[in-house]
Amino acid sequence: MSLRLDNLRECLEGIIPGHIATCDPEGVPNLAYLSQVQFIDSQHVALSYQFFNRTRQNVLAGSPVQLLLTSHLTGAQYRLGLRYLRTETAGPLFEQMKAKLAGIASHTGMSGVFRLLGADIYQVGDIEQVPGPTVASPPSLINLLTALRRTVARIGTCATLECLLETTLDALDEEFGIAHAMLLMHDEGRGRLYTLASRGYAESGVGSEIPVGDGVIGVCARERTPIRIGFMTAEYGYGRAIREGWIAGGLGDTLETAIPLPGLPEARSQLAVPILAFERLIGVLYVESVADLHFGYDDEDALVALAAQLGMAVHFHQQQEDQAEEPSFVGVVTPAISGTPLLVRHFAGNDSVFLGDDYLIKGVAGAILWALLTDYVERGRTVFTNKSLRVDSRVRLPDLGDNLEARLVLLRRRLDERQAGIHLEKSGRGRFVLSVDRPLHLGEG
Amino acid sequence: MAENLLKNDHVDFITSGVSISLASWRPGHPPTMSRGMGCKVLDDGRQVGVFILRSQSAALLDCIRTSRRVANVFSLPSTNRTLQLKGADAEVQTFEAADWPVVEAHLSNFMQEVRPLGLPESVVRAVLAFNADDLVTVVYSPNAVFSQTPGPNAGERLGGA
Incomplete structure (x- = not known):
């Protein structure tokens, strides 16, 4: 042969x-x-x-x-x-x-x-x-085809984007033995990727951003191709180097780096795989390890195949969420709440939102939160749909293809991580309910 | 008499724990190459003898016998220092038993050189495994010496026409 x-x-x-x-x-x-x-x-x-x-x-x-x-x-x-x-x-x-x-x-x-x-x-x-003796190849620790098959089966059971994110990260750990991973979504309008979920880091880094074109993840997104590095290199490192690059490039908006990107400071092996659906970049799956040459060509193939499934699944969920009908009522009687009012400030220039003095979120997710809170305070509205947000002029979604559900997941996770006392609970396909623990006082910055 | 292009430093280098490979070409065929199992310097540096395995080098030996032209690269993994010698009068000679210690010393030095790189010793031993009766010696007079250490001076001619 x-x-x-x-x-x-x-x-x-x-x-x-x-x-x-x-x-x-x-x-x-x-x-x-x-x-x-x-x-x-x-x-x-x-x-x-x-x-x-x-x-x-x-x-x-x-x-x-x-x-x-x-x-x-x-x-x-x-x-x-x-x-x-x-x-x-x-x-x-x-x-x-x-x-x-x-x-x-x-x-x-x-x-x-x-x-x-x-x-x-x-x-x-x-x-x-070439004629000559050889030694037996060491056995693989992971059967990648089995891991892929099991992972694809697991994500196929998910009914929501959040389930998809968590199941993917669980399966990367349990089936592939990959303990450090991030899922980032593409913000096409701003040329950024934002972290939506991660596994294996002290801080989740949800909401942290990377410009398209920067480092392993950014180049993967720009070229829509897997990028794999087997040894530590400062050239493609994250953290300080990228931060300095932004500042040097005149992009020293302090909010850009307000949420640190998660990541291993001593990563020696890095692999970023684009998540695509119908030739559109949805996001990037990034995995890393402190070992040299941890990811080979076969790992890359397996994760590219997984990312293809993931891309189609994310696209499907987005379509489903967007098609949900308006609820028959838009307001409910809000329970009486008491306590010290929480000052929520909005800065229209970049749609950043601060809770008290603490930065929470900006951009599209910031605009969404501000619209929700305004409707809540002014009209007592607590029930919302993706469909209504998509056409809300205050939100200014970049375009129809933008993944609104991903923005909502980002917002929900940031609120939960900050224990802000503001909750967004999914109440059905394409619907969610807003609740707050104490009175809100809204102010434009 | 052939010019002596090899400086003492070159001699010391090519007889240390370097990786050795030898290439040749003949008309109508692609160039081809094999790993060397060591080398010796003859005639006060005017000639180099490289030990290769006959079983791995059928095409290479045909090329050498036809064209007599060789390119011979020596590289030290720990420093990336690389030297290329060329010759146009190569001959295939019987391996002499007296060269055994040279081969053994080379393999030992090379093993020490690559050990820190983390390669399993069994793999390195497989790459360098041989039977004594499989060895042949290719002898040539270097007519050009080049530095091939990666960097701005790669390809610099260090001697020869």
């Missing part, structure tokens, strides 16, 4: 560097080490183009190419015949390789030296295993 590249992908992780042999038009052979080989499909790989060296001169002059790759798991060696096709200098493949190279550079002491200029794409020809 002939060898298939998709069965040799561990050789491409760069643990044992590959070699590339070429020759010049005069027939002088050349041999070089490879820092990175990227799997594209079973017929194609990409090599990192970092320097205009002899190898590249030979390739562009039409040299045949041979790679020697070695598995760090079994010691097996393989020779691959390649044929150069083209070079990409931007786009998903380029960004995947750029991120991975940053990790490899950091791991090998080559930060600042390795810089990706292009992704050279090759057609893979013959693959030959």
Whole structure:
């Protein structure tokens, strides 16, 4: 049986560097080490183009190419015949390789030296295993197909977005053994991703934001492609580096960083997978680990397949929530409440809402909360629907495709985490009830 | 007499615990390569002998016998320092029993070099496993020396025409 590249992908992780042999038009052979080989499909790989060296001169002059790759798991060696096709200098493949190279550079002491200029794409020809002994590959701790099957079955039982979020994070932990994960939603209008759920961190970070294009998560969102890094790299780190970047870029709005992004300060392996539905970016699933090379090509495949299911499920729930009919009444008799009034302030410029002096939320979720509280205080309204909010001019949803239900989940979670005494309880599909523990005093900032 | 392009520093480097690989090419075939199991320096640095495995190198040995051209890379994993030598007069010679200690010393040094990288020793031993009667020696006179250490000076010619 002939060898298939998709069965040799561990050789491409760069643990044992590959070699590339070429020759010049005069027939002088050349041999070089490879820092990175990227799997594209079973017929194609990409090599990192970092320097205009002899190898590249030979390739562009039409040299045949041979790679020697070695598995760090079994010691097996393989020779691959390649044929150069083209070079990409931007786009998903380029960004995947750029991120991975940053990790490899950091791991090998080559930060600042390795810089990706292009992704050279090759057609893979013959693959030959070099004769020699090998050791048995260590058994996998997780059967990824089983984990995927069980996870998909579990999320298929969810009737709400919140159930979907929690079930996904539970299943990542229990089925995949992934203890640190975040789900972020796409705010298309603002070019941001906001954290809606997380697992494995001291603080949930719900409501924290990342600009599209920043770090592993932001690049994944911009390019709509998985980004996977196997070693710690400051270049794609979060936290302080991103915060400094925002400030340097004139985006030093203190509210941007008022809610810290959760995350492992010492993450060595990172994997961000886009969540898509009908070619629209819904959000990003992000997982991380303190171990080097914790996520491989197979993990990436499994989470991409999971994200595809998740994207369709989120889309379905959004449609369902939006279609719920208006209730026959819009007001109820509110129970008498007493206590010190809670001052709620709204700043129209960015729709930020403060409870007392404490920042709570801003943006679309802030506008929603302000509309709900205004209706409650002025009209005694406590029952609301997604459908009415979607057409509420005060809320100014970016467009019809925006995930309103995700905004409501974000708002509900922020209120609960802050123990604000303001509650949003789901009362049916596309409906929810507002209740408060003490009198409210509203003020425009 | 061939020019001596190898400085003492080069000799020390290529005979340390480096990773060694050897490539060649002949018309009508793709270039090909194999791992080296060690090397020795002959004739006061004018020649290099690289030990490779016959069973892993059928195409490579054909190329060498036809074109006599070789490219030989030496790289130290801990520093990324990399050197490439080229030759145009390569010959395939019988492995001499007297070179056993050279091979053993190289494998021991290489093992020490890669141990801190965290690779399982069993995997490294599999990559470097061989039978003594499988070894052959490829001897050539370096006619060019290049630095291939990653960075701005990669590809710099250190000697030769």
